[in-house]
Amino acid sequence: MEQKKVSFFVGRLRSLKYAMVGLYKLCTTEDSIISQLSIGALVMIAGWYFDISRTEWLFQIMALGLVLAVEGLNTAVEKTADFIHPDYHKKIGFIKDISAGAVTFAALTAVAIGLFIYLPKIFNF
Numbered sequence: 001m002e003q004k005k006v007s008f009f010v011g012r013l014r015s016l017k018y019a020m021v022g023l024y025k026l027c028t029t030e031d032s033i034i035s036q037l038s039i040g041a042l043v044m045i046a047g048w049y050f051d052i053s054r055t056e057w058l059f060q061i062m063a064l065g066l067v068l069a070v071e072g073l074n075t076a077v078e079k080t081a082d083f084i085h086p087d088y089h090k091k092i093g094f095i096k097d098i099s100a101g102a103v104t105f106a107a108l109t110a111v112a113i114g115l116f117i118y119l120p121k122i123f124n125f
Ligand SMILES: Nc1ncnc2c1ncn2[C@@H]1O[C@H](COP(=O)(O)OP(=O)(O)OP(=O)(O)O)[C@@H](O)[C@H]1O
Pocket: 032, 078, 085, 086, 087, 088, 089, 090, 092, 093, 094, 096, 097, 100
């Protein structure tokens, strides 16, 4: 089907609208994202409680954004896999496993950043 050509700005604005709709769908329907957002909220409270520095805030926000972004992409991979092949298949299992592995990379990075920020504050060193 031929798409009607729209101007550059209208095209960008439409993409932004779809991205916002996607963000809303992720945050309201996906348990994995909702649980990561809840953890993120607790970490934000911890940042405020321990009065972390500007640089620490930057790292904390980057870590949280990284985990949420990769988790969102993992959700998209899982949904695509389930759509194109709903039945059990070794390759689908492999694709889902490595996609989850990418989330684990991001999560471990976030945990390492969290330990660097909070361990010295909790144990005073
Ligand atoms: N269609 C399938 N074929 C083969 N293995 C699968 C299939 N679906 C899931 N698996 C295996 O089960 C694991 C979990 O898959 P699932 O889609 O339930 O992910 P999840 O992380 O538990 O999902 P959710 O985010 O919905 O909790 C995969 O990593 C994979 O090893």
